Amino acid sequence: MAGLRRKLKVLLMFMMVNLFIFIVSRSGGPDKSEESKVLVPSKRFWSKLTPSQAFWNLQQQRLDFQGNPVLAYAYNNDSGNVDAIGPIPDWLNGTGPNSDPCQPDYSVTSHVADYNSLPVRLKDFLLYMRCRSYPLVVDQPDICRRTPGGESPYLLIAVKSLASHFDRRQAIRESWGRAGVLANKTVVTVFLLGNSTAVDHHPDLSEMLRYENARHRDILQWNYRDTFFNLTIKEVLFLDWMSTRCPGAQYIFKGDDDVFVNTLGVLDFLKGLSGSRAKDLFIGDVITNAGPHRDKKVKYFIPESLFLGVYPPYAGGGGYLFSGNLTGRLLWASRHVALYPIDDVYTGMCLRKLGLAPEKHKGFRTFGIEEKYRRNPCAYRSLLLVHSRTPQEMIQIWAWLNDTKLNCQ
Numbered sequence: 326m327a328g329l330r331r332k333l334k335v336l337l338m339f340m341m342v343n344l345f346i347f348i349v350s351r352s353g354g355p356d357k358s359e360e361s362k363v364l365v366p367s368k369r370f371w372s373k374l375t376p377s378q379a380f381w382n383l384q385q386q387r388l389d390f391q392g393n394p395v396l397a398y399a400y401n402n403d404s405g406n407v408d409a410i411g412p413i414p415d416w417l418n419g420t421g422p423n424s425d426p427c428q429p430d431y432s433v434t435s436h437v438a439d440y441n442s443l444p445v446r447l448k449d450f451l452l453y454m455r456c457r458s459y460p461l462v463v464d465q466p467d468i469c470r471r472t473p474g475g476e477s478p479y480l481l482i483a484v485k486s487l488a489s490h491f492d493r494r495q496a497i498r499e500s501w502g503r504a505g506v507l508a509n510k511t512v513v514t515v516f517l518l519g520n521s522t523a524v525d526h527h528p529d530l531s532e533m534l535r536y537e538n539a540r541h542r543d544i545l546q547w548n549y550r551d552t553f554f555n556l557t558i559k560e561v562l563f564l565d566w567m568s569t570r571c572p573g574a575q576y577i578f579k580g581d582d583d584v585f586v587n588t589l590g591v592l593d594f595l596k597g598l599s600g601s602r603a604k605d606l607f608i609g610d611v612i613t614n615a616g617p618h619r620d621k622k623v624k625y626f627i628p629e630s631l632f633l634g635v636y637p638p639y640a641g642g643g644g645y646l647f648s649g650n651l652t653g654r655l656l657w658a659s660r661h662v663a664l665y666p667i668d669d670v671y672t673g674m675c676l677r678k679l680g681l682a683p684e685k686h687k688g689f690r691t692f693g694i695e696e697k698y699r700r701n702p703c704a705y706r707s708l709l710l711v712h713s714r715t716p717q718e719m720i721q722i723w724a725w726l727n728d729t730k731l732n733c734q
């Protein structure tokens with residue numbers, strides 16, 4: 326016990342010194358002559374945490390507390406720590422009900438102040454917020470080895486789709502998402518599906534999906550309700566799938582099934598990357614200084630009782646590109662960030678956890694392009710992604726891009 330205490334003290338001292346160095350270096354730093362002088366804070370630098378009034382923030386405080394040695398020490402009052410602020414309050418230590426996280430958590434009905442007046446989709450989200458694993462019912466275990474030459478794909482294209490969107494998937498297969506070799510690079514495409522359930526009044530399309538998958542073998546399906554607020558589940562499950570089924574992919578494009586992607590342009594862009602830019606790449610249509618919508622009528626409405634604060638920079642979920650090397654780190658980060666109902670914001674939160682921020686590229690047009698350019702073949706040459714395009718438009722634009730007679734000077 327005494328040994329452990331000593332270790333904790335040494336660790337704490339080390340962290341305080343590091344924090345100090347961090348603060349000094351952030352604030353521009355003192356004179357060069359003073360740089361070698363180490364100043365140790367004379368007083369404790371932590372203070373008692375107060376529970377957030379917003380449910381997501383509170384869950385995040387708990388996750389942040391777990392496995393944080395400084396806070397564990399700060400709250401520990403049985404080791405002669407004169408600066409202790411303990412004991413650990415129940416709200417911080419308690420992880421909520423310890424039962425199966427995939428059973429509905431009815432404690433939210435009393436912990437979220439205005440639960441009863443929230444839209445049903447938010448109630449559903451809150452009840453299942455702790456559940457992160459759902460069974461994979463359609464898998465492609467060897468899709469990343471089924472490549473020409475059997476090597477990992479250079480680009481993995483992952484498209485968020487819904488069971489009923491057969492035509493969008495087929496248009497993608499016939500255009501920008503065609504699997505195989507493109508510009509001498511291996512491309513693999515998968516479609517990410519949940520279950521379009523009877524609960525949400527979807528017709529039963531499972532037989533047609535079965536046929537489609539037998540023909541194309543590019544569908545991944547997990548058994549959870551495929552709804553807008555469950556897209557974060559899709560993200561987390563996909564990262565998990567990647568880490569086991571396709572860990573060698575060099576780059577990943579993830580996006581919606583109603584965007585057009587200039588895959589040739591993407592490959593051309595990736596060709597020029599190296600070093601840490603290639604390793605930490607996360608690029609798209611980045612939105613900064615955004616916050617939750619407080620208008621109940623908006624699809625993205627998030628009440629104050631769920632989230633307080635601003636969003637980190639995030640790349641619009643219509644489509645973004647990131648490095649395979651980041652996948653494992655994003656998966657790790659996701660386990661330390663409470664699920665949030667908006668998937669692209671959630672991914673931004675995970676990046677922030679890793680100390681990274683997405684990069685903006687003006688070729689990603691998740692908000693579309695000017696209408697007058699819609700039918701201008703040359704407009705698409707310099708773009709990487711355009712939202713939104715119909716299946717017919719996808720095939721048309723792809724043909725334009727492949728037309729060598731087209732002269733765009």
Ligand SMILES: *[C@@H]1O[C@H](CO)[C@@H](O)[C@H](O)[C@H]1NC(C)=O
Pocket residue numbers: 402409410411412
């Ligand atoms: C820490 O413990 C001591 C005695 O064990 C007590 O006097 C003191 O009030 C405690 N401090 C806090 C912040 O709980």
Ligand SMILES: *[C@@H]1O[C@H](CO)[C@@H](O)[C@H](O)[C@H]1NC(C)=O
Pocket residue numbers: 412413418419
């Ligand atoms: C915090 O929770 C852990 C695990 O649930 C438990 O062992 C410990 O006694 C709790 N500590 C306090 C101070 O409540």
Ligand SMILES: *[C@@H]1O[C@H](CO)[C@@H](O)[C@H](O)[C@H]1NC(C)=O
Pocket residue numbers: 509
């Ligand atoms: C295609 O890529 C392979 C290795 O990935 C390389 O050896 C070959 O030279 C490339 N061919 C062309 C035409 O670039």
Ligand SMILES: *[C@@H]1O[C@H](CO)[C@@H](O)[C@H](O)[C@H]1NC(C)=O
Pocket residue numbers: 462520521522523524531546548
């Ligand atoms: C999807 O949900 C329906 C019920 O709505 C169920 O019958 C079906 O088995 C589920 N499909 C999968 C693939 O789990």
Ligand SMILES: *[C@@H]1O[C@H](CO)[C@@H](O)[C@H](O)[C@H]1NC(C)=O
Pocket residue numbers: 446447449450453548549550551552553554555
């Ligand atoms: C997400 O999926 C789970 C599992 O099917 C479901 O219980 C829950 O209601 C869904 N949440 C939303 C917001 O649709």
Ligand SMILES: *[C@@H]1O[C@H](CO)[C@@H](O)[C@H](O)[C@H]1NC(C)=O
Pocket residue numbers: 604649650653
């Ligand atoms: C990521 O890149 C670093 C540096 O090149 C390397 O050491 C590490 O093994 C890579 N990780 C993965 C998962 O590829």
Ligand SMILES: *[C@@H]1O[C@H](CO)[C@@H](O)[C@H](O)[C@H]1NC(C)=O
Pocket residue numbers: 507727
């Ligand atoms: C481009 O057109 C050529 C000739 O029509 C065709 O062979 C090729 O497959 C097309 N490439 C793509 C990427 O569609």
